[in-house]
Amino acid sequence: MEQYKRISKSSEETSLLSEKLGCLLQSGMVLTLEGDLGAGKTTFTKGLAKGLGITRNVNSPTFTIIKEYQGGRLPLYHMDVYRLGDQEEDLGFDEYFEGSGVTVVEWAHLIGDQLPAERLDIEITHLDNNERSLAFFPKGEAYLTVCKELFTNESNRD
Helix, strand or coil: CCCEEEEECCHHHHHHHHHHHHHHCCCCCEEEEECCCCCCHHHHHHHHHHHCCCCCCCCCCCCCCEEEECCCCCCEEEEECHHHCCCCCCCCHHHHHCCCCEEEEECHHHHHHHCCCCEEEEEEEEEECCEEEEEEEEECHHHHHHHHHHCCCHHHEC
């Protein structure tokens, strides 16, 4: 499996990377975000929204599970499934995954069996102070193409 990595030295750098990614995404794309609390998942999603042309303030949907943001090039569906735990109930996520927007799922491993096979898995790891490691795992040709475009410098690929 292809993997692309980048070390971010600040939240601004993380936002700029995810903003660039947002400019490359297409309708129906699904991204998963994994990382400890405070790793930068919401910061990443804010930059992504900016890249999609969404001007509304983006914040974590921890208590609502799903927040929808309109007004950009594509809608953004931001999910935080942490509170669902290992719940087996089908909550209709596939309607978002197959919808006309871009879906971001935080804590996606908790609904792993409901995720589409083709997606972009992103792991954010807190390294030191403001440093983060961002690892991208494209699953499917469309996601591989996006990663290749995002990481034009081959030295970022492992």
